[in-house]
Amino acid sequence: MQIHITEADGTPFYQQVVNQIKFLVASGRLDEGEQLPPVRRLAEQLLVNPNTIARAYRELESEGVVASKRGAGVFVSDSGSPLSRKEKTRILHERIDALLTESSQLGVGVDSLLKLIEQRSKKFDSPRGGKS
Amino acid sequence: MSESVVDIKGVSRSFGKKVALDEVDLSVPKGSVVGLVGENGAGKTTLLKHVLGLFKARTGTVRVFGKDPVKDPESVLSEIGYLSEVRDLPDWMKIGELMSYTKAFFPSWDDAFAEELRQMFELSLDQKVKTLSRGQRARAGLIAAIAHRPQLLVLDEPSSGLDPVVRRDILSAIIRTVADEGRTVLFSSHLLDEVQRVSDHVAMLHLGKMLLTSPMDDVLTSHHRLTVRFEQPLDSPLKLDAALRCEGEGREWTVLCNGERASVEAQLTQLDGEIVDRAAPTLDEIFVARMNG
Numbered sequence: 001m002q003i004h005i006t007e008a009d010g011t012p013f014y015q016q017v018v019n020q021i022k023f024l025v026a027s028g029r030l031d032e033g034e035q036l037p038p039v040r041r042l043a044e045q046l047l048v049n050p051n052t053i054a055r056a057y058r059e060l061e062s063e064g065v066v067a068s069k070r071g072a073g074v075f076v077s078d079s080g081s082p083l084s085r086k087e088k089t090r091i092l093h094e095r096i097d098a099l100l101t102e103s104s105q106l107g108v109g110v111d112s113l114l115k116l117i118e119q120r121s122k123k124f125d126s127p128r129g130g131k132s
Numbered sequence: 133m134s135e136s137v138v139d140i141k142g143v144s145r146s147f148g149k150k151v152a153l154d155e156v157d158l159s160v161p162k163g164s165v166v167g168l169v170g171e172n173g174a175g176k177t178t179l180l181k182h183v184l185g186l187f188k189a190r191t192g193t194v195r196v197f198g199k200d201p202v203k204d205p206e207s208v209l210s211e212i213g214y215l216s217e218v219r220d221l222p223d224w225m226k227i228g229e230l231m232s233y234t235k236a237f238f239p240s241w242d243d244a245f246a247e248e249l250r251q252m253f254e255l256s257l258d259q260k261v262k263t264l265s266r267g268q269r270a271r272a273g274l275i276a277a278i279a280h281r282p283q284l285l286v287l288d289e290p291s292s293g294l295d296p297v298v299r300r301d302i303l304s305a306i307i308r309t310v311a312d313e314g315r316t317v318l319f320s321s322h323l324l325d326e327v328q329r330v331s332d333h334v335a336m337l338h339l340g341k342m343l344l345t346s347p348m349d350d351v352l353t354s355h356h357r358l359t360v361r362f363e364q365p366l367d368s369p370l371k372l373d374a375a376l377r378c379e380g381e382g383r384e385w386t387v388l389c390n391g392e393r394a395s396v397e398a399q400l401t402q403l404d405g406e407i408v409d410r411a412a413p414t415l416d417e418i419f420v421a422r423m424n425g
Contacts, residue, residue: 007325007328007329007414007415008414009411009412009414010352010353010411010412010413010414010417010418011352011412012353013328013329014349039311040307040311043307043311044304044307044308047300047303047304047307047329048329048330049165049310049329049330049331049332050310050311051163051164051165051310051332052332105408
């Protein structure tokens with residue numbers, strides 16, 4: 001599991017860990033039932049406070065993304081799919097909001113933006129493009 | 133809720149006419165990592181020396197594990213690991229001698245752990261302390277500070293002047309220490325990115341006064357950085373009561389504020405400013421804003 005955290009923006013580290021694990025689950029890079037690294041090991045790997053990782057895991061557990069099995073560790077929940085759909089929407093909403101803000105600052109209206117998106121997406125329609 | 137390992141209340145200290153600490157309060161919860169930040173001469177080392185019982189509080193009280201470190205030094209110090217900024221190790225000793233010498237002071241010394249650290253740090257037993265490089269010296273000091281698995285680890289500017297590899301060793305020592313259930317770390321640093329990484333609480337000292345002590349996440353989420361753009365260039369510097377710091381020139385300015393985001397935004401809108409970016413500042417930015425206002 002590859003997570004990268006940065007002090008470059010002030011987003012609390014536990015939040016960065018939560019967001020990235022959700023992303024890994026939503027994108028299928030973490031499978032249902034897969035085990036997350038123990039708190040201490042991830043803390044040493046990322047060089048952050050173990051309490052930060054513990055808090056991130058608690059947060060993920062309360063949202064149902066992971067479940068902890070006593071003594072065995074923390075695992076990606078089986079009931080991942082509806083959540084991962086919600087998560088996909090959330091991630092996209094974030095990007096869309098940022099794009100809308102930027103385009104309005106550049107003086108580009110929503111209609112022109114939509115056209116641009118269509119044009120760009122044609123580039124991905126080639127056989128080499130990503131999976132739908 | 134949680135008990136405090138270190139409890140400092142109303143401690144003041146002067147050296148001659150210079151006030152080093154002014155009514156300082158600090159509480160270090162058990163199992164936490166507290167990062168003590170402040171400019172050079174802010175009083176960080178003086179405060180840490182009170183924790184270690186090297187200075188006696190003239191006013192106020194200092195309690196470590198509920199005890200007075202000046203009156204009860206043996207029982208307090210045996211549970212503390214300390215790495216000083218100057219890393220004052222006995223130059224004439226060899227690494228092996230340093231380890232057995234330090235061990236003699238601490239009943240809880242863990243030989244296997246000390247040996248593991250020594251090998252990890254690639255220090256040889258018969259190397260003289262005097263011949264160590266700066267980084268090796270820090271590593272040797274670190275072994276002496278943590279191999280007895282102290283309940284409280286106190287580090288004074290542990291990474292100052294060290295290369296990134298040694299700094300990493302020090303950070304992972306801090307992390308290992310707290311990962312062992314219930315152990316506590318109090319360290320001072322002016323490397324704010326490092327403090328932001330490993331601390332769960334931050335204490336900010338400025339000219340002997342404690343400006344703020346707070347959980348790290350609260351500090352980060354309560355501060356906001358707004359970028360604002362005005363129709364016309366401002367001819368005088370932007371000043372807002374609720375802001376910690378305004379910076380910029382001409383049409384674009386950056387405003388850093390604490391908590392009062394709504395009122396700051398209202399003031400900016402009233403001045404015909406358009407807020408073009410809202411972001412969370414880093415601990416470093418918050419520190420600079422607090423220091424220089």
